Amino acid sequence: MTIALSITDVHVTLGHNHVLKGVSLDVRPGEFVTLLGASGSGKTTLLNVIAGLQAVDSGHLTFDGVSMERTPPQKRNVGVVFQSYALFPHMSVGENVAFPLRAARRPARERKSVAEEMLALVQLPGMAGRSPASLSGGQRQRVALARALAANPGILLLDEPMAALDKQLREQMQVEVTRIQRKVGITTVSVTHDQTEALTMSDRVAIMRDGILVQVDSPEDLYRHPVDEYVAGFLGEANLLPTAGGRILDDAAGAEVDGTAVVRPEDLELVPSGEACPAWHVEGAIHLLSFQGTRFRLELLTDGGRKVVCSLPPSIDASTLVVGERARVACRNPERVHVIAATPATAAMVAA
Amino acid sequence: MSVPTITMPGAPVSPAVRKPLGVSRAESRWLLWPPLVFFAVALGLPLLMLVTQSFEGGGVAYGDALDVPTFAGSLMRTIVMAVVVMVLTVVLGTAYALAIVASPVWLRFGLLAALILSLWTSIMVRSFGWMLLELPQGALHWFLGLFGLADEPLELYQTTIGMYPAMVAVMLPFAVLPVMSALQSIDREQLNAATIFGAGPLLTFRSVTWPQILPSMLSGGVLVFVMALGFYVTPLLLGGPSNMTVSGVINAQMNQANRPDIGAAMSILLVGGTMIVYLIADRLFRVSEKWG
Missing domain, CATH: 3.40.50.300 (P-loop containing nucleotide triphosphate hydrolases)
Known part of the structure; x- marks a missing residue:
């Protein structure tokens, strides 16, 4: 019963x-x-x-x-x-x-x-x-x-x-x-x-x-x-980045920020320097690279001083990833990016 | 050899190589010496003198001691008294400990303070206090008089009935403290669990609390029993001559009958008997563990 x-x-x-x-x-x-x-x-x-x-x-x-x-x-x-x-x-x-x-x-x-x-x-x-x-x-x-x-x-x-x-x-x-x-x-x-x-x-x-x-x-x-x-930070690893008009805004000063993008590390992938980049991307200097068995964990430091964590499949060629070099990471599937609208405290409560 | 120096066993000779205090266990071992010397002088020496005194006549004193007519009687009386005191003290002490643990903070503080203060007060003073209570025209008589209940003087002083409350009061802390610490160490979650699974207060007490305080009740009881075997002041003051304990008989041999060897032999018998009782009880109930 x-x-x-x-x-x-x-x-x-x-x-x-x-x-x-x-x-x-x-x-x-x-x-x-x-x-x-x-x-x-x-x-x-x-x-x-x-x-x-x-x-x-x-x-x-x-x-x-x-x-x-x-x-x-x-x-x-x-x-x-x-x-x-x-x-x-x-x-x-x-x-x-x-x-x-x-x-x-x-x-x-x-x-x-x-x-x-x-x-x-x-x-x-x-x-x-x-x-x-x-x-x-x-x-x-x-x-x-x-x-x-x-x-x-x-x-x-x-x-x-x-x-x-x-x-x-x-x-x-x-x-x-x-x-x-x-x-x-x-x-x-x-x-x-x-x-x-x-x-x-x-x-x-x-x-x-x-x-x-x-x-x-x-x-x-x-x-x-x-x-x-x-909630985003509490459950698993998450990159929380300011966003405006469907792209990530690393240098948020002076710009009209309309929300926070939640991007999970496993949804990010490396974009080689020659290739065109999807809208959801971020660029930075390689800060840390560690091999964790099922993945490479790549940490970028953006120009705005934000830390971006990225999970890369263990099959990639890690030799090109040198600490201090610049790299671009992007999320190709826009549905995987969740945007929390600005003025989070009140707006989020209403949405819930 | 002009300056007397104190050397400690095992201490390094040169101060230059001396390590900081508390570095190794062996170096701090000298700290044991002062208490050991104290015990040897304060406890061992008198006991040794007592033993030599009891054997002055070549062991005759032991035979004589057993022949003293009051000795066997007082021994039986002392044991019976110790058993009664033990039972009463454990029952009351457990109730007191339960009251302390179950009380709101202010009352708990009061109950604990009363207990600790009585522990700090000399047995002599407390026995005199009970005497003032129990005298035919004493405090109790006056109190009953307030309600018109005391027409005749009380017949409580120097009776067996009058003796027990005082002895229980004197011994109470030794029964309360171990039970209290056992009660406090019961896992709150176990009490919650009993409640959640439908047990009322009675079943909770019987199935959770009781089995966990029983060992402490037994060890407190053993301690009270052993201490009660040596009771002297309280029964003497409140129980009167008809309630003379072994200690009282020993005192009579020492100071009145002028047979210190018999007194010494009785003392050895009492101390030895008490130690045997304690050692057996310690094996059965692990008394010393409860008292840390």
């Missing part, structure tokens, strides 16, 4: 700190939405609001249209995977997983069978008798996930689920958690500051900054059409 989550204009103040400043978010049943933001942006507070661990000053929270503001956390039927996993250290793995059923006073036989079923779901069959301390980090996370899903909750909340894992395990668990989430089909809200994790796992990503949701979109739309410079 998965639910639709709706948050409307939620405000939260902690002490003198206005943490959430009017957050609205709708999550469809079965959807995976990630709250992505720097630390202090309010994303964990928003998660706590959904879980019921944080009261709201104003605003509405509904599960399937039923208001939840007055419902205590025990009665909300949410499953949470905590950042530290918060497994109970003196209980066995099976007792941990069955804890939500124990709290609901389910008979022991049901608890045992559900625990086994859940452990099978997270691919830890037969581990019910082990103690949490004897498990690896990845296994503990699976147990935490099994416990979160044991009582068949309407919504699953993940608080920085990968933060305690090392990089290799993290990628593996991202795939694994997504697989289980899809299989169970449960509405899921996750919190992270890791953009790769957000892009990999989510149906939609909500970018959070200073207590406000800046943009909520699919990973691809966020990457291709960021509403402002913050």
